Amino acid sequence: MKRYSHIALSMLLIVMSVALIGCSGDKNNNNNAEGNNSESNISQKEPTNGGTVVVGIQQDIDSLDPHKAVAAGTSEVLFNVYEGLVKPDKEGNLDRAVASDYKVSEDGTEYTFILRDGIKFHNGNLVTVKDIVYSVKRSAGLLDNGDSSIVPKSALQNISEVKATDDKTVVIKLKSADTELLPYLTFAIIPEGYEKCDTAPIGTGPFKFTSYTAGQNIVIEKNEDYWGQKAYLDQVTFKVVEKAETAMMELQAGSIDIYPYITEDQANQVKSQFNIEVGNMNLVQALFLNNNAKPFDNEKVRQALCYAIDRQVILDMVAGGKGNIIGSGVFSGFTKYFDEELVSYYNVDLAKAKQLLSEAGYPNGFEFTITVPSNYQYHMDTAQVIVDQLSQIGVTAKIKGVEWASWLSDTYSGRDYEATIIGLDAKLAGSDLLSRYVSDAKNNFVNFNDKEYDEIFAKAKATTVDSEKVDYYKQLQKILTEHAASVYIADPPLMVAVSKKLGGYTFYPVYVQDMASVYIAK
Numbered sequence: 001m002k003r004y005s006h007i008a009l010s011m012l013l014i015v016m017s018v019a020l021i022g023c024s025g026d027k028n029n030n031n032n033a034e035g036n037n038s039e040s041n042i043s044q045k046e047p048t049n050g051g052t053v054v055v056g057i058q059q060d061i062d063s064l065d066p067h068k069a070v071a072a073g074t075s076e077v078l079f080n081v082y083e084g085l086v087k088p089d090k091e092g093n094l095d096r097a098v099a100s101d102y103k104v105s106e107d108g109t110e111y112t113f114i115l116r117d118g119i120k121f122h123n124g125n126l127v128t129v130k131d132i133v134y135s136v137k138r139s140a141g142l143l144d145n146g147d148s149s150i151v152p153k154s155a156l157q158n159i160s161e162v163k164a165t166d167d168k169t170v171v172i173k174l175k176s177a178d179t180e181l182l183p184y185l186t187f188a189i190i191p192e193g194y195e196k197c198d199t200a201p202i203g204t205g206p207f208k209f210t211s212y213t214a215g216q217n218i219v220i221e222k223n224e225d226y227w228g229q230k231a232y233l234d235q236v237t238f239k240v241v242e243k244a245e246t247a248m249m250e251l252q253a254g255s256i257d258i259y260p261y262i263t264e265d266q267a268n269q270v271k272s273q274f275n276i277e278v279g280n281m282n283l284v285q286a287l288f289l290n291n292n293a294k295p296f297d298n299e300k301v302r303q304a305l306c307y308a309i310d311r312q313v314i315l316d317m318v319a320g321g322k323g324n325i326i327g328s329g330v331f332s333g334f335t336k337y338f339d340e341e342l343v344s345y346y347n348v349d350l351a352k353a354k355q356l357l358s359e360a361g362y363p364n365g366f367e368f369t370i371t372v373p374s375n376y377q378y379h380m381d382t383a384q385v386i387v388d389q390l391s392q393i394g395v396t397a398k399i400k401g402v403e404w405a406s407w408l409s410d411t412y413s414g415r416d417y418e419a420t421i422i423g424l425d426a427k428l429a430g431s432d433l434l435s436r437y438v439s440d441a442k443n444n445f446v447n448f449n450d451k452e453y454d455e456i457f458a459k460a461k462a463t464t465v466d467s468e469k470v471d472y473y474k475q476l477q478k479i480l481t482e483h484a485a486s487v488y489i490a491d492p493p494l495m496v497a498v499s500k501k502l503g504g505y506t507f508y509p510v511y512v513q514d515m516a517s518v519y520i521a522k
Helices: 072-078 129-140 154-158 182-186 244-253 264-270 299-308 311-319 340-344 350-359 377-393 404-413 430-437 451-462 466-482
Strands: 052-057 086-088 094-096 099-104 110-115 159-164 169-174 207-213 217-222 235-240 274-280 284-289 367-373 396-402 419-424 487-491 493-499 519-521
Touching (some): 052 244, 129 159, 264 493, 284 299, 311 487, 396 404
Parallel strands (some): 367 396, 367 419
Antiparallel strands (some): 110 169, 159 169, 274 493
């Protein structure tokens, strides 16, 4: 069996090298937006223990239960409360968390974990192997009387057996080889049989749950018994501020200390009062097209839109030129898997776009609606640029702003839409971004259906040879691009307004807001 002392990210499958680390917004890098008048190297000041911070978030959480949550915005908040067997760090490694060590069998079908000594839940009880077994089974939907509202990841459904072999060891056996399972084992470990996660969550993270008021805020406080490096702050309030204009007013009034996912225009409005930290969102932003809805059930129509949309202009107008253009369903942070050649597959060609529309039976264009969660100003602004660009080929697009809960239930889960703009996040595994296009995948909300794609994805998951996996993943990206599954735009920049009194704000290669590293500087 192989032993990994530091638990390198996904068994070295994803090496987050210069492309991702160079985008890090760790304040030790002094990576502030151009023109920002903030005090430099604030993180080098001596941190203080204590204090409270208010973080603005653009959507309400969809569940306090980590095994039921779907939205990435929920995961980034609950990251502070819950931990898995392993957890990501800012460099893209998967570090030990509830597990102190682990082994993977040579054939990739068995994972063995050792429980960390003395680790406690927020209620003061020691974590046991029974808690781990229960949490794995619950997350994978393997409990005999499981809750139907649990949302298991497809990768976890490959688990055939979970058992404790002694009071320190848990063995997870798989139905078939999977060398990318580790990033999915970041799901929360909770107490065995605990049924109050919806209202009183208990985890092992650096912060513990205090209160939640739907549509308003979630409050967490420092976990004094945390097994690792303790948080500096005493309390953090994640305040729901869905409207961009309200967020700007609160930032300018000083009632919010941190506000992520701002646009270039918003950054310019508050840069005299806040440090503007810049990283990458690590998302696949796209104009996602419902492949089952007319006219997007016609591949030529989808290709026409790809030729008509100028992605660089979108970044220039919405993000001040920041961000990385993509050409398929993987963002550039996945350096080993990312196929850079696909970025230029659809160079802007309005004549070609009009020709394809004519061939598809739409010589005079058509009308359609872009459904966008209105709490994300970045996506709303992107939609407006796209509307203007598509008008040049006779296509009339209308923007329909909806509340986040409505987008989740109707657009994402219900697949009741024509087109939408959103950013898709991923675990630290290439398969997480690509699995959603398998024909029968529950999260295949674009309804992409391609037999060749399904067959190649199955081969990619089955192989334990790294070079083969890389090749298969690039083949899958090419299929998505050639068939124009959607109009892939960019991995947008992540611009965050951070109070000048604070230090330690850190960007991660996954979608989290790590409040344990934030402090009030002396």
